[in-house]
Amino acid sequence: MIFFLFIVVLLVAYFISHRIFVQRKTFTGTAKLHGKTVIVTGGNTGIGKATAAAMAVRGARVILACRSKQRGEEAARELRKETGNESVIFMQLDLASQKNIRSFAENFLKAESRLDLLINNAALATPGRTEDGLGMILGVNHIGPFLLTNLLLERLKECAPSRVVNVSSCGHDLGTIDFECINTHKRLALGSSDADLFRAYTHSKLCNVLFTHELAKRLEGTKVTCYSLHPGSVRSELGRDINEWHTRIIKAIVSKLWATDPVSGAQTTLYCALQKDIEHLSGRYFSDSQLVQVKPEARDDGIAKKLWDVSEKLCGMI
Numbered sequence: 001m002i003f004f005l006f007i008v009v010l011l012v013a014y015f016i017s018h019r020i021f022v023q024r025k026t027f028t029g030t031a032k033l034h035g036k037t038v039i040v041t042g043g044n045t046g047i048g049k050a051t052a053a054a055m056a057v058r059g060a061r062v063i064l065a066c067r068s069k070q071r072g073e074e075a076a077r078e079l080r081k082e083t084g085n086e087s088v089i090f091m092q093l094d095l096a097s098q099k100n101i102r103s104f105a106e107n108f109l110k111a112e113s114r115l116d117l118l119i120n121n122a123a124l125a126t127p128g129r130t131e132d133g134l135g136m137i138l139g140v141n142h143i144g145p146f147l148l149t150n151l152l153l154e155r156l157k158e159c160a161p162s163r164v165v166n167v168s169s170c171g172h173d174l175g176t177i178d179f180e181c182i183n184t185h186k187r188l189a190l191g192s193s194d195a196d197l198f199r200a201y202t203h204s205k206l207c208n209v210l211f212t213h214e215l216a217k218r219l220e221g222t223k224v225t226c227y228s229l230h231p232g233s234v235r236s237e238l239g240r241d242i243n244e245w246h247t248r249i250i251k252a253i254v255s256k257l258w259a260t261d262p263v264s265g266a267q268t269t270l271y272c273a274l275q276k277d278i279e280h281l282s283g284r285y286f287s288d289s290q291l292v293q294v295k296p297e298a299r300d301d302g303i304a305k306k307l308w309d310v311s312e313k314l315c316g317m318i
């Protein structure tokens with residue numbers, strides 16, 4: 001009897017967690033994107049690729065902004081074949097190099113006359129430092145998208161109404177911003193263990209939410225809006241740099257039981273990018289295509305402004 005009750009409790013817990021963390025509402029919007037241009041960072045795999053495919057099906061010109069030339073060009077070929085849209089192209093972007101980010105923006109602005117959607121999707125959980133001496137997670141997950149967005153803002157304004165979509169995570173709720181650590185060590189957290197990397201990752205996802213919050217304030221009156229979101233627990237390559245045995249355990253337990261597929265994981269990104277009449281919600285955070293109230297630290301004007309100022313210094317904007 002006790003064993004039976006235990007099984008029942010496990011099943012109930014599974015179905016509840018599946019509903020909360022896995023099942024994603026399908027975006028049913030019918031927006032057509034012919035004549036529109038979209039950038040998707042990390043668009044060669046996972047959620048980014050699924051997002052890019054959805055944009056291509058709707059007729060957009062899609063720029064896959066990825067670090068690997070080989071993988072990016074291969075993904076572009078696959079998407080052109082799958083969607084029948086020949087306007088899916090690869091442009092090399094390494095978010096761990098501010099020089100490369102500036103080069104990407106310069107090349108894009110010279111080659112492309114429009115930018116209607118910027119989707120900052122790429123993220124990682126890797127130790128080490130960027131080319132510019134920043135902690136890799138800080139550099140790629142926050143400073144890189146921060147710099148890229150600012151370099152492309154004028155084009156977004158010219159093509160307004162337009163949107164910036166920042167893919168964050170519910171993990172931001174576990175994060176905090178240690179400005180002393182950032183200013184002293186140019187990192188979000190010290191240490192290189194898997195626990196340290198996870199902690200830094202959650203901090204970076206909080207940065208995404210705060211960046212979106214402050215960006216919305218600075219974009220008031222421009223008809224450029226921005227949103228951050230949690231895509232769901234998705235099978236992706238995010239953990240490829242974490243300890244091999246830990247990765248195997250994660251894949252065996254989390255991925256098989258709770259993680260959803262990239263197409264499902266892309267649905268909230270699509271909602272934030274294409275849903276009509278959400279302009280008044282610029283700067284807000286979404287999960288499962290629904291508005292979600294974030295913790296006080298994630299919507300604190302003072303913290304968001306301070307993070308913006310620090311970020312400008314770290315990427316040489318001031």
